[in-house]
Amino acid sequence: xxxxxxxGPLAEQLLxxxxxxxxxxxxxxxxCGMGVTPAQxxxxxxxxxxxxxxxxxxxxxxxxxxxxxxTSLVDxxxxxxxxxxxxxxxxxxxxxxxxxxxxxxxxxxLRGARRAAAQEILAPLTEEQREVLGGLLxxxxxxxxxxxxxxxx
Numbered sequence: 001x002x003x004x005x006x007x008g009p010l011a012e013q014l015l016x017x018x019x020x021x022x023x024x025x026x027x028x029x030x031x032c033g034m035g036v037t038p039a040q041x042x043x044x045x046x047x048x049x050x051x052x053x054x055x056x057x058x059x060x061x062x063x064x065x066x067x068x069x070x071t072s073l074v075d076x077x078x079x080x081x082x083x084x085x086x087x088x089x090x091x092x093x094x095x096x097x098x099x100x101x102x103x104x105x106x107x108x109x110l111r112g113a114r115r116a117a118a119q120e121i122l123a124p125l126t127e128e129q130r131e132v133l134g135g136l137l138x139x140x141x142x143x144x145x146x147x148x149x150x151x152x153x
Contacts, residue, residue, distance in 0.1 A: 053096035
């Protein structure tokens with residue numbers, strides 16, 4: 001006989017909530033009319049965190065995807081003028097990726113879309129509930145100490 005999983009319903013709620021967040025963010029991004037996918041949006045946000053243009057391998061590592069996935073994202077963003085490939089000044093075999101002015105403009109618009117999505121998602125909560133949720137999310141983002149994670153089983 002199996003024992004009931006007390007975290008099962010909560011795990012399902014979390015999955016449903018993350019799907020809802022992604023759906024709402026995607027809709028808001030699409031409403032901007034920039035033709036940027038959520039994955040491209042993530043790449044643009046990641047690029048903005050670098051002080052100097054990163055290599056494709058750096059982006060792949062930071063985004064936790066295979067390099068080929070970054071190549072496809074960069075190809076699309078380059079075609080729309082939001083990023084450009086530039087040669088590395090010290091190693092001509094290395095190509096770096098930098099934001100263009102259009103890319104920086106897109107980032108500003110995307111931030112607005114993300115804020116609008118967050119407002120929609122948080123609308124049912126009172127200010128007090130938002131503060132509690134913020135504290136809980138901080139705890140979840142920081143995670144459990146190493147070694148405390150449970151494995152598949």
